[in-house]
Amino acid sequence: MSSTAPTVVTTTDDPAVAPPRGDGAPGRREGRVAVGLERRAVLRALAVAVVILVAGLFVPDLITSSYYMGVAADGVVLGIMAAGIGFLAHRSGLISLGHTAFYGGSAYGVAIFTTHWGWSPTTAAVVAVIGGTLLAVAIGSLVIRITGFGFLMLTLAFGQALYALSTLTSLRDVTGAFDGISVVFSGESQKVAGLTQAQLGAPDTFWPLAWVCLVLVVLGLWLVGRSRFGVTLEAIRENEERARFSGYNTYLPRLGAFAISGFCASIAGVLFALKASYVSPDVLGFQLAGDSLVATIVGGFTILIGPVVGALLYIYAQGRFGDTGNLELYMGLALIVVVIFLPGGVVGFVTDRVVRLRARLWRGRKGAGS
């Protein structure tokens, strides 16, 4: 996939890093920032994250329609999974059709832990996320050696195998087979993050939890992407042989990326279960696997928030076109158009235009001034 879309223009503020250039460009460069996480960039990102986090908490006040609030909430949850898929695709060049395994797996985990085993919902949620991530490590350890189409097929196989397991009538006692499981809160503390089950089920009270998770996930992915680990991943994606000949083993970093993306999907799955209070094999199905991948690609995964935007678009479209059944049609068309014409996805395309516009304006201003 094209990942040479220009990254957001950055400043290099460490004086030791930027040698003097003769063309007068005021320290702004396109291209990657130096290795490692510089203090100032990180603090700035944290500040931005806090601002966005707080601002986002007011969304329920702005969106009065409960329909659109529902779209936003569901979109954010799917967006967390999509961000994980996108992270893996961008940093490792691996396209996965199997993240439903972790999303659905942890969703089922929450349901089983609360309904069948009587755990408190918070415990169930935490354990389910851990379990989903461990599952990602387990599956990843096998599939990460293969790349490209083989990887796609392997993730698909694992994901659909799990789906098949969830529909088996012989496991009906555990999984409920096609009927699924309701999530029943029990135990002493029947709240998650201070929210009762009813509150979790309502979009505007569920929103803060989902939003906080989203911001933290995106921030976390950003930090990882900019860290040395992220640079290693990028090197491996770009020229695996050279990375190995430079002394880097490729297995562990890739596995790490896979685990991180599985972690994101697990969080999303838990949030879904808490909100919907009901889990069925659909959370593991091929439809969702395909849809979440399409959402990720249409949104564009060269930028972290691209998949989130894609997810929001998808949920919106699902509401809009779901009844007519033409959702798939538009999704297919969007996918074709984006893959052929917009390699950075919708978000990548937009940011690219903005960057170019800014550059042109800057040049214009400079020309007019001199």
Place this chain on the structure above:
Amino acid sequence: MNFAQVLNGLALGALLMILSSGLALIYGLRGVMNFSHGALYMLGAYLAYEATSSGLSFWLALILAPLGLAVVGAMLELGFFRNLQQRSHIETGLVTFGIALVLNRLIIIVWGDDTHPVSAPKAIDGTTSVFGTAYPTYRLLIIGAAAVMAVALVLWLRNSRVGLHIRAASHDTETSGILGINVDRVSLIVVCLGAALAGLAGVLAAPYFSVSPGMGQSILITVLIVVVVGGIGSVGGAMIAALLLGLVQIMGNVWLPSVAVLVPYALLIAVLLWRPTGIAGKRV
């Protein structure tokens, strides 16, 4: 376990064989896994339904539908594959995935989303006695048709000049081009043929499975598994894997229904992890 189950397995395997041969051909030549193959199959089935419900003979549909699908294949090749040659295989694969979504939906828009049975031609709508078991004659047709197609395809690939070109171009596109083989023309033939085979499988499947809106999607995963297990790009390998999977799936359903549904996935995982080139693959 009775013989009828084995024959059912063969019938399913036969359909998979026809489908996967087409997919393997396209993959072998273009390096692209055509995710719209299931939709092409579905189109073939629905065309058969359209034909029979309009009063045309099933036999006519058996000839016309593959031809129609060949035209669709030509559109795929000329419209997409040819122009996407510079892109990565995954990207082109994603485009075919999008095409599948669009095509699936278009079919439902035209024909509605109910399941429709398709009756087999009167002549063979009965049962035949096979080794003492009464077995639907129509399914024997499926098995027979697949066998004929398999033999014909393999012979054609091995012995004809076009077949030679196809094998050469599948092996090494660049060198073949230098040697004077018109790779674009060969591509067109292969994609049309692959689509036609998918259509043929669809027509044959219609009386057996009926036409339903989910049929394209449900068979896609199975046929992908068959092609990968059989050896990516290897038509012969795909054929063997198809029969194997058909038999295993049906018979597994009889013996261990819980496990049977997992077998294709287990097989795929095992093959990709331990022998990435598949049973008979020329390359990964």
Place this chain on the structure above:
Amino acid sequence: MSGPVLRAEGVTLRYGAVVAVDHVDIAVAPGVLHGVIGPNGAGKSSFMDALSGRRRLSGGTVHLDGEDITKRNVAWRRKNGMARSFQKTSVFNSMTVRTQLEMVARRNREDDLAGIVSAFGLEPYLDEPCISISYGLQRSVDIAMALIGKPHVVLLDEPGAGLSQEESVRMLDHIRGLCSERDVAAVLVEHDVDGVFRVCDEITVLSLGKVLATGKPAEVRANPAVIEAYLGSQA
């Protein structure tokens, strides 16, 4: 450190029925530049692939600092003293020069990156993505990455490939200088025979996968078999 830093015996590499490298021996002492030349198809690049671990040997052993590394993977080799550069420039295109050099430096514990950067004249280009600098500079980055971290031996596969005559001469001089400075042994495969004779301490001539001659430049130059098979009118 006594004894050769790199010692390979009976190295054989087969591609199906074709024997690309046929029982080749080599021994290189620290700080020595050992050139490998031969006509096209002699097996030079295959020999590099065999020594560096890029391909598994069909036969023979490779010893680094006395240790048998025949079965070791390439990442291990790099971290433990054997680096290589590539005939076809292999760098990280979209990463800046600085980022990739630092990346290699981190992994291989290099403390004087600036020295290497200035030796190859890369300072002005540190913040450029590799894809936007000239081919010659990309080549320098490729080779610089091999020299980072004071490896005990570097395998340089046609460092001058794709460069102009002048650039090639300069490249070989850089390599010669850096290797002496850092006491790094080097195996150098090259087409530029004159260059090899100029900078190398020892030379091995390969032909059809076998060693035709090996020794000091003067000896090799005078060797009648070599003259007949290879140098021909160039001698």
